[in-house]
Amino acid sequence: MLTLNYIDPIAFELGPISVRWYGIIIAAGILLGYFIAQASVKKIGYDQDTLVDIIFWSAIFGFIVARIYFVIFQWPYYIQNPIEIPMIWHGGIAIHGGLIGGFVTGIIICKQKNINPFQIGDVIAPSMILGQGIGRWGNFMNHEAHGGPISRSVLENLHIPNFIIDNMYIDGKYYQPTFLYESLWDILGFVILILLRKHLRVGDTFCLYLIWYSIGRFFVEGMRTDSLMLTSDIRVAQLMSIILILIGVIIMIIRRVKYRSPRYKDVGPLSWPNPKVK
Template sequence: MMIRFPNLGVELGYVGRSVRIFGFEITFGGMLLALGMLAGLAFIVLEAKRRNENQDAYVGMMITAVIFGLIGARLFYVGFSWDLYKDNILEIFNIRNGGMAFYGGLLGGMLGAAIYCGIRRLSFMKMADTACMGLVVAQIIGRWGDFFNRESFGEYTNSVLAMQLPLSSVRSSQVSAAMRENLVTVNGVSFVQVHPAFFYESAWCLVLFLLLLVWKRRKSFQGEIFLRYLTGYGLGRFLLEWIRTDKLVMPGTGISVSMVISVILFVLCGIMGMVRRTMAKKRAKVKKRRREEDYEAEEKAAREAEGHDSLEADDLLSETHTKENPENPDAEAAKEAGQTDPVPSGSAEESGNEPEA
């Protein structure tokens, strides 16, 4: 039950696998997995509330995704470990002994969520942008269940973070030749010294979560955050598969199934994300240019209308002056010229005659 980190000077004398509550044995790994899912669901609901989206729709989608995900995770593991179950079919339903594969759960969950969105006529990619961030939260917490289960560790190492596990507490199928050659004996107990791969993955998911928080503020199309998650997780998982010893391999080969899926996710989702982002930027530029053209056209029309109204006003003013002086336009002209008292024709001065006494 001891776990040691010799290069950090940390020694945990007792790390249990489970606890009994009301007579039921509950593993710490299972509790952390449940805690991770609840934390992830809480994040999704709060994010949906912040964005004024339907929170009930997200809850329904996640419940469906979890059910399909659990089935997919088990079937994926059983399918690539068939030799362990072919002689005892009923053991397939015994999940208390472990045997779940994350990529199977991811693919199953995606299928369940897509079916739910299709039935409810909701946008899967839009909801996946928020749901994937809740999934990362669940991974950050849930991966620590492997610490208590003594699972998902890597090859032998003498690095700063090297972890020592009692040889008797781990599955023999996960102990490599390098581990056996470098066994460490402490107080008569043999330890394997390995990479804490579960910690690496939890830390990678934490970094990915922080990046997703930044990227979602600059999202340019629906589904971008989801594609970035798949790309980022695929890259991290590919690197981790190099050191893990509990790999599921393709039948007849020594190729890790998770490594192949990771490469596909990294390449395919990465390319899709870049292409769609480029197209979204081009569409945004076109819309911006059209808005500017429409604005300029409206401004031009407004200026022309203003000039037309000004001309009409001048014509109306001219007509008004003409109507006010219809019989003597010369008098009006004289008035404008400053001749306020014109001399009438036929006066005495004009005829040259003296006025009568």
């Protein structure tokens, strides 16, 4: 069966270099996230260069760790094909690895600049979840990260657009567009975080991001057919999602009970570490 709306993963070619939609969409998500976060940084009073440094270096090291993370959990393959380890253009990065790399890098920069990582986390969290929602469309363009087989009629009954249904027709079968489910969940999360942020305490928005994103990822991951597996029964992403939910809840409780963090909208730039507010 040929589909009229089939999307080529390659957007265009520059000589021997193939530029994929995946990379373009990821870059677009990062840029849009930056511009949204920039407006929030201005309101708080941080230097614009601070935001650029955090996003730029977190993105770079996030991608590196995302690749390393993926390779680790696919080690039986890569130990036999080590030359493919740096070939990121062949696919194979893990969002949770990117989050780990980005978080660690961001914390290091905050420490160097003597700024509060939770306050910056509140600024960037809505941008991050929006960027992740946009980035999932890169998986769509690559015809990857989908769920199990499903009939076209079910997809049509869900009122999923035809161009998505057509591109979920892979190797003679239709598949669940799990990228779409996660994308919509993330975009809804972006709206919620933006609406709630000014009413929350410093650090709460970032924690809610961890919780919201991880809840959605846990359930969507259960539908996917290409999950990284820790054991034959345990999906790595689901385990990481549970860990991040617990981290988000614990940090939120500690910062509210022990430190009594001020409200996001009531303070200017905070230093590292955040002093206890009486």
